[in-house]
Amino acid sequence: AQKITQTQPGMFVQEKEAVTLDCTYDTSDQSYGLFWYKQPSSGEMIFLIYQGSYDEQNATEGRYSLNFQKARKSANLVISASQLGDSAMYFCAMREGPGGGADGLTFGKGTHLIIQP
Amino acid sequence: DTGVSQDPRHKITKRGQNVTFRCDPISEHNRLYWYRQTLGQGPEFLTYFQNEAQLEKSRLLSDRFSAERPKGSFSTLEIQRTEQGDSAMYLCASSLFSGTGTQETQYFGPGTRLLVL
Numbered sequence: 001a002q003k004i005t006q007t008q009p010g011m012f013v014q015e016k017e018a019v020t021l022d023c024t025y026d027t028s029d030q031s032y033g034l035f036w037y038k039q040p041s042s043g044e045m046i047f048l049i050y051q052g053s054y055d056e057q058n059a060t061e062g063r064y065s066l067n068f069q070k071a072r073k074s075a076n077l078v079i080s081a082s083q084l085g086d087s088a089m090y091f092c093a094m095r096e097g098p099g100g101g102a103d104g105l106t107f108g109k110g111t112h113l114i115i116q117p
Numbered sequence: 118d119t120g121v122s123q124d125p126r127h128k129i130t131k132r133g134q135n136v137t138f139r140c141d142p143i144s145e146h147n148r149l150y151w152y153r154q155t156l157g158q159g160p161e162f163l164t165y166f167q168n169e170a171q172l173e174k175s176r177l178l179s180d181r182f183s184a185e186r187p188k189g190s191f192s193t194l195e196i197q198r199t200e201q202g203d204s205a206m207y208l209c210a211s212s213l214f215s216g217t218g219t220q221e222t223q224y225f226g227p228g229t230r231l232l233v234l
Binding site for chain 1: 150152157158159160161162163165173176206208210220221222223224225226227228230
């Protein structure tokens with residue numbers, strides 16, 4: 001079974017609109033971390049936002065926020081006021097276990113977001 | 118503030134040749150990770166180091182793959198007897214691990230694109 005599922009292979013969004021990118025995860029660990037990365041066409045993975053499994057508040061970083069619904073095992077990324085420069089691949093990733101790192105990050109297949117003017 | 122760097126950025130080789138990639142992490146980071154990303158997929162974890170110790174290597178794709186971090190600073194990933202299926206982007210990431218239960222964010226380099234002819 002997929003540990004990270006991103007159901008939207010591609011999305012077209014009008015500039016300045018808000019966009020939600022879906023991510024569901026599967027783990028039996030109580031302690032885990034969820035990450036979102038942006039990958040422009042240049043290839044570099046850019047860290048956007050982090051949510052810990054014990055964090056009670058949804059994470060926010062500037063225009064990025066994470067809609068964390070633990071019972072549903074979902075961690076959707078919300079980008080407010082989208083900009084042309086937001087066009088990129090977006091990956092959801094998970095680190096399992098309290099120690100972290102043992103298996104690296106597990107990534108989803110990504111969502112290709114295209115912002116239209 | 119220097120990020121993660123990787124060298125070379127692009128490598129074209131013939132099947133059967135050996136290739137070596139280098140990764141220089143963010144200077145104060147103690148963990149270093151290697152991932153492989155094939156077209157249309159998210160990155161796939163290969164191995165990681167904490168300082169000079171390789172703590173996980175069972176996910177290396179075959180015995181043709183090996184990695185070192187001899188002095189706990191830069192790391193190399195070697196692929197021996199390359200095959201066409203090895204063509205991919207090889208990503209390196211580093212992080213500062215300061216104990217269990219803490220956020221450990223991995224910061225990625227620009228990657229090395231390998232093409233095996």
